[in-house]
Amino acid sequence: MTPEPAPDLAALAAAVRTCTACPELAATRTQVVVGDVPAGARLLLMGEAPGATEDETGRPFVGRSGQLLDELLAEVGVARADVAVLNTIKCRPPGNRAPSRAESTRCRPWTERQLALAAPAVVVALGLSATRWFLGPTSLAAVRGTVHDARGLRVLPTYHPSAALRWGPDGEPRRLLRDDLALAASLAVGA
Numbered sequence: 001m002t003p004e005p006a007p008d009l010a011a012l013a014a015a016v017r018t019c020t021a022c023p024e025l026a027a028t029r030t031q032v033v034v035g036d037v038p039a040g041a042r043l044l045l046m047g048e049a050p051g052a053t054e055d056e057t058g059r060p061f062v063g064r065s066g067q068l069l070d071e072l073l074a075e076v077g078v079a080r081a082d083v084a085v086l087n088t089i090k091c092r093p094p095g096n097r098a099p100s101r102a103e104s105t106r107c108r109p110w111t112e113r114q115l116a117l118a119a120p121a122v123v124v125a126l127g128l129s130a131t132r133w134f135l136g137p138t139s140l141a142a143v144r145g146t147v148h149d150a151r152g153l154r155v156l157p158t159y160h161p162s163a164a165l166r167w168g169p170d171g172e173p174r175r176l177l178r179d180d181l182a183l184a185a186s187l188a189v190g191a
């Protein structure tokens, strides 16, 4: 299914909520997690896919990863309410498996349209999957912490909060994720 070009974010959200282009995801999801795009948001965070808590609540990054993200944003002086948060695909893959290439391809037009309408100054790609969505095949080690031009956007790849949780509060991923969010916040203000 190719989405009609939505004229605004509200129309897009209404359309994506009815999408059944991925049969397995449409059959197993609780709801479509469209994403948060506050008016005027200059910073946008991009994850991979909704998890169980996101599927239940309909909002992106509200589970443990989301709580850490909120904490780190607060540490760098940014309110979550001012930040746009999306995932590359809008429906939870069963068992939190990785999205298939076909699912990612089907959802890409929705996400690209969201990015075009949101027009953020800076995008933070959280984790390898979101990073590759923008930059193509690469490793996080090769691109993390620097700004890349991709699809007309300034994209800063960094760790996914789940990596920071895995390595713990004193681990390098948490420190680098925090540093990268601080850099993104400063770029968003200055852009």
Ligand code: SF4
Pocket (backbone or CB within 6 Å): 016, 019, 020, 021, 022, 023, 025, 026, 032, 089, 090, 091, 103, 106, 107, 108, 110
């Ligand atoms: S993941 Fe995207 S393309 Fe697939 S059913 Fe959900 S909204 Fe549609």
